Amino acid sequence: MIPFLDLRSINLRQRQEFHQALDRVLDSGWLILGQETQAFEAEFAAYCGAKHAVGVANGLEALHLVLRAWGIGPGDEVIVPSNTYIATWLAVSYTGATPVPVEPIEATCNIDPARVEAAITPRTRAIIAVHLYGQTADMAALMPIAERHGLKVLEDAAQAHGARQHGRRAGTLGHAAGFSFYPGKNLGALGDAGAITTDDAALADQLRVLRNYGSKVKYHNDVIGYNSRLDELQSAFLRAKLPLLDADNARRGEIAAIYDRELAGIPGLTLPTVATGCEPVWHLYVVRHARRDDLVQALAVAGVGTVIHYPVPPHEQSAYDGLGLVHGSLPIAERTHAEVLSLPIGPTMLDAQVAQVVAAVRRALA
Ligand SMILES: *Cc1c(COP(=O)(O)O)cnc(C)c1O
Numbered sequence: 001m002i003p004f005l006d007l008r009s010i011n012l013r014q015r016q017e018f019h020q021a022l023d024r025v026l027d028s029g030w031l032i033l034g035q036e037t038q039a040f041e042a043e044f045a046a047y048c049g050a051k052h053a054v055g056v057a058n059g060l061e062a063l064h065l066v067l068r069a070w071g072i073g074p075g076d077e078v079i080v081p082s083n084t085y086i087a088t089w090l091a092v093s094y095t096g097a098t099p100v101p102v103e104p105i106e107a108t109c110n111i112d113p114a115r116v117e118a119a120i121t122p123r124t125r126a127i128i129a130v131h132l133y134g135q136t137a138d139m140a141a142l143m144p145i146a147e148r149h150g151l152k153v154l155e156d157a158a159q160a161h162g163a164r165q166h167g168r169r170a171g172t173l174g175h176a177a178g179f180s181f182y183p184g185k186n187l188g189a190l191g192d193a194g195a196i197t198t199d200d201a202a203l204a205d206q207l208r209v210l211r212n213y214g215s216k217v218k219y220h221n222d223v224i225g226y227n228s229r230l231d232e233l234q235s236a237f238l239r240a241k242l243p244l245l246d247a248d249n250a251r252r253g254e255i256a257a258i259y260d261r262e263l264a265g266i267p268g269l270t271l272p273t274v275a276t277g278c279e280p281v282w283h284l285y286v287v288r289h290a291r292r293d294d295l296v297q298a299l300a301v302a303g304v305g306t307v308i309h310y311p312v313p314p315h316e317q318s319a320y321d322g323l324g325l326v327h328g329s330l331p332i333a334e335r336t337h338a339e340v341l342s343l344p345i346g347p348t349m350l351d352a353q354v355a356q357v358v359a360a361v362r363r364a365l366a
Helices: 007-012 015-028 035-048 059-069 087-095 113-119 139-149 201-210 232-262 292-301 318-323 331-339 351-364
Strands: 052-056 077-081 098-102 124-130 152-156 176-180 194-198 215-217 285-288 340-343
Touching: 007 015, 015 035, 015 232, 035 052, 035 194, 035 232, 052 059, 052 201, 059 087, 059 152, 059 176, 059 194, 059 201, 077 087, 087 098, 087 124, 098 113, 098 318, 113 139, 124 139, 139 152, 194 201, 201 215, 232 285, 232 351, 292 340, 292 351, 331 340
Parallel strands: 077 098, 077 124, 124 152, 152 176
Antiparallel strands: 052 194, 176 194, 285 340
């Protein structure tokens, strides 16, 4: 059996380091907003090349708090990809603003800048650019559009730790970026965790207040804030894992290159496209096939674990019935969701396992 992602083997590589991290936190006697979180924030900001990082409870909160800090609320519109994990949309909904979906460029699955421009109205306040599957959205096109219209750009970098565009890392390409350290992400904690990166010092200060009850001085509350903190233990675990991120991403890249080579030319199977200037980190290796569900079945029988990212687009979730976006209103997202399939990829996957996946795919589509 080849698991879709082997979190056990990924984390067991560092059993010792995690035990040491736990001991360090126990010995310090300090569990929330202390030295470990401060150190991780500095290390993660440096890794991305951003001036500031602010640790928060998870990736959804990272996105939500930035929109809050920008003063986005009821009556406002925020442009989001039509094909993304629902968290991107939920962050907008939390503020009372309306998510306005924009279709992707089909080849890269990332938001289409031309369609973004067409979707801007007098109510538009911001654009959330998701770096889906580990490849950055076309920020070189999006930033000038945002500038022309006076809009903020928030990167949803939950799947793109370390990804680059024209040499610059995700987390430095927009006005701010939200990261998730959910265990299955390229940089994953041993529980929930997230962070925001930005070069904007005032925004970073505001976020530190918002994540901690709206308080700068204990028991003095300036604004209606949240409890959305990254704790010391997860920070200590993340500090142990960050030094492995580049090597892990490189291993993902090797596996993607094998899939690219060995799965090329199979009729009906579409492989991922990398846009010029992009260095993806292969959070997911997503293929497309018109008879996707048959492929899932055949691979399951062959012992290959796969996942669909994602089976139902946000506008077709009951949660968003209220937007009135019926089936057929976002055809690219709908078609994508019907055809995509993520093959196993991860830093501890062996060449022999990759070869087994290749053989199983070839047999299934022969
Ligand atoms: C994982 C993910 C999130 C949410 O992160 P959590 O830490 O689970 O809240 C947001 N956006 C995208 C694209 C994601 O993949």
